[in-house]
Amino acid sequence: AQSVAQPEDQVNVAEGNPLTVKCTYSVSGNPYLFWYVQYPNRGLQFLLKYITGDNLVKGSYGFEAEFNKSQTSFHLKKPSALVSDSALYFCASSNDYKLSFGAGTTVTVRA
Amino acid sequence: SQTIHQWPATLVQPVGSPLSLECTVEGTSNPNLYWYRQAAGRGLQLLFYSVGIGQISSEVPQNLSASRPQDRQFILSSKKLLLSDSGFYLCAWSLWAGGPYEQYFGPGTRLTVT
Numbered sequence: 001a002q003s004v005a006q007p008e009d010q011v012n013v014a015e016g017n018p019l020t021v022k023c024t025y026s027v028s029g030n031p032y033l034f035w036y037v038q039y040p041n042r043g044l045q046f047l048l049k050y051i052t053g054d055n056l057v058k059g060s061y062g063f064e065a066e067f068n069k070s071q072t073s074f075h076l077k078k079p080s081a082l083v084s085d086s087a088l089y090f091c092a093s094s095n096d097y098k099l100s101f102g103a104g105t106t107v108t109v110r111a
Numbered sequence: 112s113q114t115i116h117q118w119p120a121t122l123v124q125p126v127g128s129p130l131s132l133e134c135t136v137e138g139t140s141n142p143n144l145y146w147y148r149q150a151a152g153r154g155l156q157l158l159f160y161s162v163g164i165g166q167i168s169s170e171v172p173q174n175l176s177a178s179r180p181q182d183r184q185f186i187l188s189s190k191k192l193l194l195s196d197s198g199f200y201l202c203a204w205s206l207w208a209g210g211p212y213e214q215y216f217g218p219g220t221r222l223t224v225t
Contacts, residue, residue, distance in 0.1 A: 032211040043117075043201055043216035044155075051211065090155070094211035097143050097162060101155045 002027040002095040006102035019081040023091030032094035033074040113138035117217035130189040134202030142204040144185040149199040
């Protein structure tokens with residue numbers, strides 16, 4: 001079975017500070033992991049994915065994620081957060097044709 | 112490039128009325144298609160997925176059904192809506208072979224059952 005967990009319901013940061021959104025995974029076999037962002041009343045937007053290879057994955061809008069096998073984590077990071085990064089973030093793992101999503105983390109970036 | 116459309120964007124329906132939500136994808140062939148429901152702006156619940164025309168898999172037994180009459184068309188239906196059917200409905204597509212692939216989501220339909 002494949003699942004992910006997002007331990008924080010909410011993350012608050014000041015604009016210009018580093019942003020980290022946490023995700024841990026529990027999978028059998030190779031983990032295939034994804035990050036999505038959702039703005040209010042919009043569909044989810046794909047940010048990045050880890051399939052294999054480099055543990056640091058770069059994605060859209062300046063986001064990156066670090067795959068850590070020993071800690072079974074796939075945290076999303078941005079070196080300098082913007083107010084426009086305020087949104088709902090989802091981590092997901094792939095299971096055959098389907099994705100299993102975490103519960104989501106609301107990010108608020110204050111000016 | 113690929114595009115996914117959903118309509119209507121918003122819908123207010125009385126309890127007991129029928130429902131039909133439509134999703135179409137452009138720019139790709141034989142995609143995998145998915146219907147999700149999101150309640151209270153949080154978690155996503157996979158309702159149905161389809162790997163081909165006429166092939167529908169149901170994830171959660173409920174008051175809804177899905178159909179795929181054409182390769183790039185996915186329809187979510189109900190004969191009689193319940194209050195609990197209210198939510199934000201999202202359609203998504205992904206490539207079909209050699210995955211795992213990311214899914215791309217449509218803009219969503221906000222359904223309110225009154």
